[in-house]
Each structure stands twice: as C-alpha cells, then as structure tokens.
Amino acid sequence: MKKALLLLLQLGVVASIATGCAVNRATAHVEPGTRLSEIKTVHVKKFASDNADTDRLIADKLRTKGVSATTGTAPANKVDAVVTYVEKWMWDITMYMLELTVVIRDPKDDYPLATGNSYHTSLTRKSPKEMVDEVIDNIYKEQGQ
Numbered sequence: 001m002k003k004a005l006l007l008l009l010q011l012g013v014v015a016s017i018a019t020g021c022a023v024n025r026a027t028a029h030v031e032p033g034t035r036l037s038e039i040k041t042v043h044v045k046k047f048a049s050d051n052a053d054t055d056r057l058i059a060d061k062l063r064t065k066g067v068s069a070t071t072g073t074a075p076a077n078k079v080d081a082v083v084t085y086v087e088k089w090m091w092d093i094t095m096y097m098l099e100l101t102v103v104i105r106d107p108k109d110d111y112p113l114a115t116g117n118s119y120h121t122s123l124t125r126k127s128p129k130e131m132v133d134e135v136i137d138n139i140y141k142e143q144g145q
Helices: 002-019 054-064 128-142
Strands: 024-030 041-045 068-072 081-092 094-105 112-120
Touching (some): 024 128, 041 054, 054 094
Parallel strands (some): 041 068
C-alpha cells in the first residue's frame, strides 16, 4: 500500500512538472506575391464553435490596420479576402485560449495568402484579444508593415 501511494505521489509530481512547462510560439507566413496593403475589405468567417466572439476581435484588429471588416457566416458583399480562424481552448483552473490560427484567404479560390499562429500554454497565457493582436501584428510584420 505504501509503495502504491509513493508511486502515485511520484506520478503526480512528474505530471505537474510536465504540464507546467511554459511554451510560447508565434509564427506568421505571407505567400510570395501577396500584398497585404492591397487588401482593403475582408470578411471574417465565424468559426462554428466560437463562443468568445473571436471573429469580432479579429475584425476589430484588422480595422486598426485600415481594413474594412465584416463578420458572420458569409460575406454580404464582394471582399478582397476572407479570413478564417481556428481556436483551441484549454482548462487550467479557468478556460483560456491555448492556440489561435488565422488565415487570410483569396475569396475566389480559398487559397491561403497569409497565415499566423499563436500558442501559449497556461503559464504564459494571453487573453483572446492579446492572442488576436499577436497573430495579426505578426502577419503584417512578416510583410514589413
């Protein structure tokens, strides 16, 4: 019985150390030939299971870049790009956004023109707004804007 308790205690220590690792990752890529400065209107397509209004946060951030942005399931008018995103959430005492990937796509063929990703584990967590800011800023920085 004592050996089993000691083993459980050791496993608990190892698990807490393994899950407490701090990971930060922020990446961006813009396809050659893409000129983000020419994208003036976008539609941010709402992610099906988005309960945090991330689509609105992305649209708001793009507006600070001088882009006219709408949100919802389908664009009402012709746009220069469609923005899609995937968010992953994790539980660690509270729910937090673990990862956010944003893709700026050509509306004609859905081809990805630019992609950004932000990944922060619990110890380095950011708010959804901070994650959006990081991703969009990194996409524009990738092109020198």
